[in-house]
Amino acid sequence: xxxxxxLERLPSPLWLRAAIPFIAIAITFLLxxxxxxxxxxxxxxxxYELLIDxxxxxxxxxxxxxxxTPILLTGSAVALAFAGGYYNIGAEGQLLAGAxxxxxxxxxxxxxxxxxxxxxxxxxxxxxxxxxxxxxxxxKVRLQVDEVVTTLLMNSVMGYIISAxxxxxxxxPVSGWPQSPTIALSAQFPRIIERTRVHxxxxxxxxxxxxxxxxxxxxxxxxELRAVGKNRDGAQxxxxxxxxxxLTTALISGGIAGLAGVSEVGGIHYYLIGSLSPGFGYTGIxxxxxxxxxxxxxxxxxxxxxxxxxxxxxxxxxxxVPVYLGDVIQAVLLLVMLAVLLLNRYRIRRA
Amino acid sequence: xxxxxxxxxxxxFGALAANDNVDFVVRPGEIHALLGENGAGKSTLMKxxxxxxxxxxxxxxxxxxxxxxxxxxxxxxxxxxxVSQHFSLVPTFTxxxxxxxxxxxxxxxxxxEMNARVAQLAAANGFSIDPxxxxxxxxxGQQQRVEILKALYRDCRVLILDEPTAxxxxxxxxxxxxxxxxxxxxxxxxxxxxxxxxxAIENTQRVTVLRLGKVVGSQDTSxxxxxxxxxLMVGRQTVPVQREAATGSxxxxxxxxxxxxxxxxxxxxxxxxxxxxxxAGEVVGIAGVAGNGQSExxxxxxxxxxxxxxxxxxxxxxxxxxxxxACTQHKIGRIPEDRLRGVIxxxxxxxxxxxxxxxxxxxxxxxxxxxxxxxxxxxIEDFQIKASPGDPVRTLSGGNIQKVILARTLSQDPxxxxxxxxxxxxxxxxxxxxxxxxxxxxxxxxxILLVSEDLDEILLLSDRILVIYNGQLxxxxxxxxxxxxxxxxxxxxAEKTG
Numbered sequence: 001x002x003x004x005x006x007l008e009r010l011p012s013p014l015w016l017r018a019a020i021p022f023i024a025i026a027i028t029f030l031l032x033x034x035x036x037x038x039x040x041x042x043x044x045x046x047x048y049e050l051l052i053d054x055x056x057x058x059x060x061x062x063x064x065x066x067x068x069t070p071i072l073l074t075g076s077a078v079a080l081a082f083a084g085g086y087y088n089i090g091a092e093g094q095l096l097a098g099a100x101x102x103x104x105x106x107x108x109x110x111x112x113x114x115x116x117x118x119x120x121x122x123x124x125x126x127x128x129x130x131x132x133x134x135x136x137x138x139x140k141v142r143l144q145v146d147e148v149v150t151t152l153l154m155n156s157v158m159g160y161i162i163s164a165x166x167x168x169x170x171x172x173p174v175s176g177w178p179q180s181p182t183i184a185l186s187a188q189f190p191r192i193i194e195r196t197r198v199h200x201x202x203x204x205x206x207x208x209x210x211x212x213x214x215x216x217x218x219x220x221x222x223x224e225l226r227a228v229g230k231n232r233d234g235a236q237x238x239x240x241x242x243x244x245x246x247l248t249t250a251l252i253s254g255g256i257a258g259l260a261g262v263s264e265v266g267g268i269h270y271y272l273i274g275s276l277s278p279g280f281g282y283t284g285i286x287x288x289x290x291x292x293x294x295x296x297x298x299x300x301x302x303x304x305x306x307x308x309x310x311x312x313x314x315x316x317x318x319x320x321v322p323v324y325l326g327d328v329i330q331a332v333l334l335l336v337m338l339a340v341l342l343l344n345r346y347r348i349r350r351a
Numbered sequence: 352x353x354x355x356x357x358x359x360x361x362x363x364f365g366a367l368a369a370n371d372n373v374d375f376v377v378r379p380g381e382i383h384a385l386l387g388e389n390g391a392g393k394s395t396l397m398k399x400x401x402x403x404x405x406x407x408x409x410x411x412x413x414x415x416x417x418x419x420x421x422x423x424x425x426x427x428x429x430x431x432x433x434v435s436q437h438f439s440l441v442p443t444f445t446x447x448x449x450x451x452x453x454x455x456x457x458x459x460x461x462x463x464e465m466n467a468r469v470a471q472l473a474a475a476n477g478f479s480i481d482p483x484x485x486x487x488x489x490x491x492g493q494q495q496r497v498e499i500l501k502a503l504y505r506d507c508r509v510l511i512l513d514e515p516t517a518x519x520x521x522x523x524x525x526x527x528x529x530x531x532x533x534x535x536x537x538x539x540x541x542x543x544x545x546x547x548x549x550x551a552i553e554n555t556q557r558v559t560v561l562r563l564g565k566v567v568g569s570q571d572t573s574x575x576x577x578x579x580x581x582x583l584m585v586g587r588q589t590v591p592v593q594r595e596a597a598t599g600s601x602x603x604x605x606x607x608x609x610x611x612x613x614x615x616x617x618x619x620x621x622x623x624x625x626x627x628x629x630x631a632g633e634v635v636g637i638a639g640v641a642g643n644g645q646s647e648x649x650x651x652x653x654x655x656x657x658x659x660x661x662x663x664x665x666x667x668x669x670x671x672x673x674x675x676x677a678c679t680q681h682k683i684g685r686i687p688e689d690r691l692r693g694v695i696x697x698x699x700x701x702x703x704x705x706x707x708x709x710x711x712x713x714x715x716x717x718x719x720x721x722x723x724x725x726x727x728x729x730x731i732e733d734f735q736i737k738a739s740p741g742d743p744v745r746t747l748s749g750g751n752i753q754k755v756i757l758a759r760t761l762s763q764d765p766x767x768x769x770x771x772x773x774x775x776x777x778x779x780x781x782x783x784x785x786x787x788x789x790x791x792x793x794x795x796x797x798x799i800l801l802v803s804e805d806l807d808e809i810l811l812l813s814d815r816i817l818v819i820y821n822g823q824l825x826x827x828x829x830x831x832x833x834x835x836x837x838x839x840x841x842x843x844x845a846e847k848t849g
Binding site (some may be wrong): 063218219220221223224227230231233234235236237238239240 | 653654655675676678685687691692693694695696697698702706707709713716719720727
């Protein structure tokens with residue numbers, strides 16, 4: 001105020017809104033460059049290793065798809081919930097619930113063909129994720145308990161349940177390791193690209209992203225969900241059953257997050273371990289936010305984050321920078337993105 | 352000696368002068384009523400006295416000193432206390448903690464000493480209140496007393512209360528005025544902002560009446576009558592009569608409202624057994640000062656609020672209350688009081704135009720984009736909405752948002768139209784358009800209930816006028832027999848029964 005400047009709320013032009021992610025990425029790399037220089041490396045060389053090099057190699061390109069698979073799913077789960085005004089921070093716990101269901105079902109389907117075994121795991125994992133999302137959703141709809149708190153805390157609860165399972169009934173009888181018995185061969189996801197680790201889970205994630213786009217833009221439920229997300233009172237006035245819509249949103253979101261767990265158990269590990277997810281559920285929040293809660297945005301954001309993660313592996317090997325650089329970039333990018341999104345709504349004017 | 356002298360106060364917001372050359376004087380030892388309709392400028396004037404607004408012109412002298420009031424902190428230091436309608440109390444703190452909050456300078460607090468000091472202050476002013484009680488557990492009336500104690504603790508000499516009885520039960524109202532009388536005996540000045548004439552007449556020594564930002568009267572309460580004050584407040588001399596006669600009005604009752612009662616969140620009775628009918632082809636206007644139950648009545652009739660008792664039927668069929676979809680089923684067209692709650696601002700004009708008829712525009716759960724676009728295009732043309740179907744509604748002007756709501760509602764050929772504040776905050780062109788559309792609906796045979804704080808609008812459009820005061824219908828006028836003096840008195844509670 002004293003500078004004779006003030007912020008004014010204005011809608012921004014379309015071209016600027018489209019440019020936001022790129023502006024955010026540019027700012028992020030400027031900020032991260034400081035860290036890179038402190039680590040004694042050349043920022044341009046690091047940028048090359050992170051963003052360009054992985055795209056030049058077949059094996060690295062395949063790795064990107066593998067790494068994108070779980071966060072495409074958790075990103076879709078979070079985007080759907082957030083679009084409906086339900087702030088599901090519990091994708092991590094829902095993912096673990098889905099993984100546990102997959103590990104359980106996978107142990108007992110050895111006599112069935114893959115055509116039956118895999119769909120059973122998928123359906124079971126979806127239901128498990130949805131059930132784990134049900135408790136906070138009911139608390140929210142019936143008693144107006146803040147879902148941010150409950151879904152977040154439920155993640156820890158599920159972490160301990162998994163830990164109890166792995167140290168109790170599912171402890172490996174031979175090695176004594178806290179890991180569940182390996183799932184039956186027929187339950188293990190087939191590879192969909194030869195000589196790579198890209199598995200059926202990526203196909204599932206692709207279908208889910210398309211389904212997310214279709215639900216949000218083409219269905220009555222999606223319209224009602226968005227109406228509830230944008231203006232709860234208005235939605236109620238227009239005759240939308242707000243509570244029911246929110247509950248359905250939460251359950252589908254939890255189910256999708258559960259599929260991420262199924263995909264990691266069925267396609268990567270073939271058993272359940274405590275370290276199954278290095279925070280895929282939380283990364284899903286970043287993916288959904290960067291993707292502006294839209295399906296195409298989720299697709300691009302998940303692939304971009306997978307690219308950076310893959311690139312940081314090579315960068316640490318080649319340039320001797322810490323491998324955690326990838327995580328730092330993700331976190332900084334989210335903060336910058338949120339800041340740019342906020343500032344984009346304003347113009348600086350002379351008072 | 353005057354305690355407060357405000358001279359020539361002018362405050363403009365854009366083109367609107369909320370206060371226009373206002374003189375306002377308060378003496379010690381008086382309870383002074385500041386009267387006026389909504390938007391008359393009462394709150395603006397008091398916010399200036401409390402340092403929240405700076406006047407564009409004029410001077411303020413408090414106790415002989417004319418230093419400017421730059422902030423509420425300045426005003427508090429000069430002995431001004433303000434009790435707003437919305438209390439600023441911390442519900443989990445005790446009475447004493449709330450009273451001392453923000454005023455005690457020392458680091459360490461001694462609860463026993465705090466309680467003792469607050470208890471002493473309360474006793475000196477004739478309050479009975481437990482200083483250790485948790486504020487959140489007190490009644491609204493007791494919370495108000497805590498607010499008054501807060502002001503007294505800061506040595507206030509002029510206590511301003513904004514609509515103090517709006518939230519109170521009759522018993523609490525009595526208790527409040529007893530306290531205010533005690534303060535007056537100690538030579539404090541009390542200003543109450545109100546539109547309830549009976550309270551002003553019974554409890555104050557002087558009154559000042561504002562209308563449209565100007566002072567229209569200031570005198571001793573004993574030398575005036577409620578009839579005179581009502582006339583000053585409402586201040587209209589003529590009835591506009593260019594209205595069309597009630598064409599096609601029949602004796603067929605369409606909207607039948609029977610014995611609606613409801614209490615608001617604080618437990619104060621907002622509606623008391625409201626009963627009326629609206630016939631086909633008739634416009635019934637509800638006249639009243641804001642906050643006398645109109646919002647609750649509209650909320651019930653638009654399916655957003657469940658009454659404690661009473662019923663509503665349309666064409667003889669009872670309507671399930673508390674469910675917005677029942678309204679659509681019974682062809683009750685709804686123009687909500689707050690238009691931003693009647694649309695989803697982030698969704699497109701096209702989506703908003705069909706949201707009450709989702710069944711028609713979906714097939715097995717799928718939206719039908721072609722039909723939705725066509726419907727939107729047709730309504731945009733029919734209702735002259737200045738927008739494209741794909742524009743988010745929030746980017747439209749107030750008048751155009753209102754047209755979106757009108758288009759959605761009226762295109763469904765409603766049997767009943769509930770129009771709440773249909774022209775609030777829209778320009779003259781849009782106002783005329785809304786009036787024209789309501790008149791068309793009347794000609795078509797719809798039963799129209801018009802709820803408006805704009806008395807001119809009620810007089811212009813209504814075939815019959817019902818007056819609401821304190822949650823009750825207190826009077827009825829046919830449009831050709833409106834007695835404005837009596838209408839004013841009924842609206843302001845100066846005359847109790849219709």
